[in-house]
Amino acid sequence: MNLRTLLTLTAFLLCDAKLPGLKQNIPPNELPSNPTQNAQALRLLQFGSKNEKTKRIADQYAVRHRREVFDSKSYESSLIWAHSERLDENGDVVLRWVNSDSSITFRLEAKTRGYVGLGFNSARNMRGADLVVAWVDDRNGNAQVLDCHGPEFEDRAVADEVQNYELISGYQNDTHTTVEFRRQLDTCDRQDFVIGEDTTQVLWSLGPNGSDGELPKHVKSGSRPLRLLQPLSKPDDSSLMQWDVRLNGLNIPHVMATLFWCKIFKAPDLPKKHHMVGYEPIIDSRPIKNGRPVLEKDSLSPVHHMVLYECADDPDVYVWNEWAKGDGFYGPNRPPEWSICVTPVAAWAMGSKGEFLPENVGIPIGKRGGATFYMLEVHYDNQALHEVLDSSGIRIHYTPQLRAHDAALLGAGIGISALHVIPPKQRHYRTVGICGSECTNTMIPDEGITIVSVLLHAHGTAKKISLKHVRGNEELPRVSEENSYDVRYQQSRIVPGGRKFYKGDTLITECTYDSTSRDKSILGGYSAMQEMCLSFVLYYPRTQLAGCYSMTPAKEFFETFGVKEFYGVNMMQVENIFLSSSYVEYPNLPTDNQRKESEETGMQGDDQGVGFMKELVIKEPPEFRNKTFLAHLNEMPWSEPLLTEQIEKTLYRGMHMTFCKKSDDSWGAPVQIQNYPNFTELTNNDTAEKSCHYKSVRLPSVTKANSATKISMTWSVILAASMQLLIIAR
């Protein structure tokens, strides 16, 4: 941090607060267009390859940070912004940023001539948030930033004791305020948020016109989840071609809150192997209002996630061609032949703008390498029960310029079924899915595979997801980890440098849920009200392994909840019912009764064996006799921590039934029941190794106050209700 800059900045703040009469009436800055720099930056963006671009960003950093003189009128920096996001739907607030290993520089363009507030938090509110407020003074055109924070238990903002944001430049035109500023990723200041790899809730607020220095209540505010340190991914590659895999006006009935739709697509006719290198979502959902379809904003679409699967070869091309011409099927009703479509090639979930693969890998498509047919599976979460005309799908980007390696996706985690239970009212409840050594021993080649990126996926109550890697008796560093999961924002995470994974290694997907907002147990399933715990692992070279999941065996599962026997079925039969594809892989078509019920109760996703849980009537032990299992589950004393801890531990550390699926839907290893593997867990040493060399400038303390500093300390920054930003300057 540049000391001189800060002192200058502090002086500005003090002067402004103290001398409101000092009106110099300097007209607002006119923006010189700075054509040279812009043109240069543009050229770099257009013609530089990604590597050059990345290097440029690193270089500009080295130069930029030697800047010594603070000059608020040098509004156009020559920085190339690696990222650019609209924080609101209208684009009234645009955030651009670029980071180095230790610091991050922002450019904030906001449609106001007053102040603009930006914040970082792990929650979607300002309690305990790191906040920064910036504005350009209408009187003299000087830009200013103020580092603030939200107290733990109050919705207001207070100026930090230590100012960790450094203003680079700022200006305003007739409509917008634009400021550039930077900070360290970790400022070593407890009043600031550490910007790291996890998902961050980025908060924003806009002040009314003219609110410079004395900052009244905001006019607008909001939040958006983002991962700020995500590496660049979209290549500037003009050789890219597109294949749109989308439904064609599917009519979604208003009676189903959860709908899985599957449709077959034929790959573009390519004479040689190409590589798929990325995809973007195509969201086109039109609710029927007054009998007419109305196109709505993406954020209101019921499309919850989409997966494109490659289908293994089937000699009966004629029938597959016919399917490719059809509209598709409701998941459970799809033809059984479609079960050979198991290898995921693209997995999109809401909040993602799409993905581009790392530069050294591509997924084969076209003759000699790719498949002929693909299956798109779209999950609609239509809790509002609208009738919708939907033509959503995925745009695949592919290229004839082959990458170094053929990659493939592997699904891992917990098999989707009602045997995955999260009790209500738990703050940190953990479940795990294992991809064990029996499977990797047979399916992974001797030279191993390299994992390049991971998409972690669960639903709304998940708070953390991590993908663990065990070799022998040792846990290796996490392959990927998200400690602040937000279901509204799912992007895959690059594994820096790749991770070598060998025969016999184990992958463990661990999910931690916060179910404090729920009154009943959450069961595993496809509906957004149910839960999942999955990782989609991108790796090379391709193998036959497509899916590697586990679940608790039925006998152990029910015994954990104190149940020994049901009327009419034995545990083997119960297990087989869960294993049969209708429960483990696809939701059951709701029966008329359930449908009526879900209409009456305003719909809770009721499938994946939940209905079956209601039909199982307990015979043994006598104290639970004649209750259904679901009723029993709902009556357990979940507020007893000893009970829930015991259940969590038994299911986590106990038996796991593992499934090892190949891309043609055959088994890579027999279904087995295994113990939780025995290994030394990684200790969480993050906090210990933090090195805080960074020093910042303290605002002068009150005790030594002269009249000027006193004013600075009464910068009590008040936020009324959540996110209402009000700053009072005296």
Ligand SMILES: *[C@@H]1O[C@H](CO)[C@@H](O)[C@H](O)[C@H]1NC(C)=O
């Ligand atoms: C004002 O600045 C904003 C943000 O830089 C820009 O988008 C907008 O076009 C500018 N308006 C005018 C009239 O120059």
Ligand SMILES: *[C@@H]1O[C@H](CO)[C@@H](O)[C@H](O)[C@H]1NC(C)=O
């Ligand atoms: C601020 O001023 C601009 C231009 O005069 C106007 O379009 C805009 O609506 C004003 N915003 C507010 C919040 O008053």
Ligand SMILES: *[C@@H]1O[C@H](CO)[C@@H](O)[C@H](O)[C@H]1NC(C)=O
């Ligand atoms: C359970 O139900 C059976 C048959 O419906 C009945 O004979 C039996 O008495 C019931 N037992 C208890 C404990 O309610």
Ligand SMILES: *[C@@H]1O[C@H](CO)[C@@H](O)[C@H](O)[C@H]1NC(C)=O
């Ligand atoms: C787990 O491994 C450790 C060290 O290798 C060993 O001491 C311990 O007995 C093992 N526990 C089980 C249950 O196998």
Ligand SMILES: *[C@@H]1O[C@H](CO)[C@@H](O)[C@H](O)[C@H]1NC(C)=O
């Ligand atoms: C954890 O950190 C301490 C102190 O930095 C160090 O001595 C210890 O070796 C670390 N442990 C692990 C497992 O990395």
